[in-house]
Amino acid sequence: TRSSRPQRLLSVVKKRAAHGDPQSVISAIDYFCRHNEWAMNVGDEKGCILDSVVSELNPERVLELGTYCGYSTIRIARILPPGARLITLEFNPDYAAIARQVIAWAGLEDKVQLVEGASEDWIPRIKEHFGIETFDFVFLDHWKDRYLPDTKLMEECGLLRKGTVLLADNVICPGVPDYLQYVRSSPSYESYYFKSHLEYTQAEDGLEKSVFLG
Numbered sequence: 001t002r003s004s005r006p007q008r009l010l011s012v013v014k015k016r017a018a019h020g021d022p023q024s025v026i027s028a029i030d031y032f033c034r035h036n037e038w039a040m041n042v043g044d045e046k047g048c049i050l051d052s053v054v055s056e057l058n059p060e061r062v063l064e065l066g067t068y069c070g071y072s073t074i075r076i077a078r079i080l081p082p083g084a085r086l087i088t089l090e091f092n093p094d095y096a097a098i099a100r101q102v103i104a105w106a107g108l109e110d111k112v113q114l115v116e117g118a119s120e121d122w123i124p125r126i127k128e129h130f131g132i133e134t135f136d137f138v139f140l141d142h143w144k145d146r147y148l149p150d151t152k153l154m155e156e157c158g159l160l161r162k163g164t165v166l167l168a169d170n171v172i173c174p175g176v177p178d179y180l181q182y183v184r185s186s187p188s189y190e191s192y193y194f195k196s197h198l199e200y201t202q203a204e205d206g207l208e209k210s211v212f213l214g
């Protein structure tokens with residue numbers, strides 16, 4: 001049977017990118033998705049915004065919701081300070097299996113822990129399972145109808161502290177209207193919209209950066 005899109009992405013990475021070189025993995029995926037086959041990675045344009053938010057914050061503890069093929073996982077992990085850790089949750093086992101190989105090809109497996117399962121099942125267990133108090137940075141890129149309930153769940157589980165930065169992908173396309181309304185109207189958040197484009201296209205999309213005020 002035909003290979004899957006994530007399998008095709010992994011084979012491009014192995015063919016075009018240098019083992020242990022995260023930037024070459026990022027470039028190989030972006031080239032393929034722009035010239036051969038679109039895929040729902042955060043992409044190069046929004047990826048540069050992600051890079052700037054992460055490098056300004058220099059987070060020690062990072063949570064990513066929605067791994068897909070690991071593209072944003074390696075974008076973040078490649079610029080984390082030594083000793084920093086990224087936990088990434090992926091519901092789909094096929095995506096997770098590909099992502100593990102992409103992360104390993106980039107040589108970043110020591111900074112990343114990929115966990116398979118539903119975010120609502122894992123979020124309440126992160127503290128005791130990973131020995132983590134709170135997160136410094138959270139990247140939301142999973143199912144769009146889970147952004148708001150999972151954000152409320154992270155608040156309830158005490159995983160956010162004064163100053164924790166949430167960065168949400170796709171706030172325009174496909175869109176997360178309930179999440180946007182919440183973080184923009186809640187007194188517990190200070191939000192900012194980075195206008196950009198849907199990965200590899202000219203359609204509008206953007207990232208919403210929301211600082212938790214406690």
Ligand SMILES: Cn1cnc(CNC(=O)c2cc(-c3ccc(F)cc3)cc(O)c2O)c1
Nearest residue numbers: 040041042066141142143144169170173174
């Ligand atoms: C199945 N699945 C596993 N994870 C997820 C969560 N991600 C998305 O849904 C997602 C979707 C799109 C997108 C798709 C079609 C379209 F026409 C326009 C945009 C872009 C993204 O950046 C995304 O993150 C979905």
Ligand SMILES: [Mg+2]
Nearest residue numbers: 042141169170
């Ligand atoms: Mg996305």
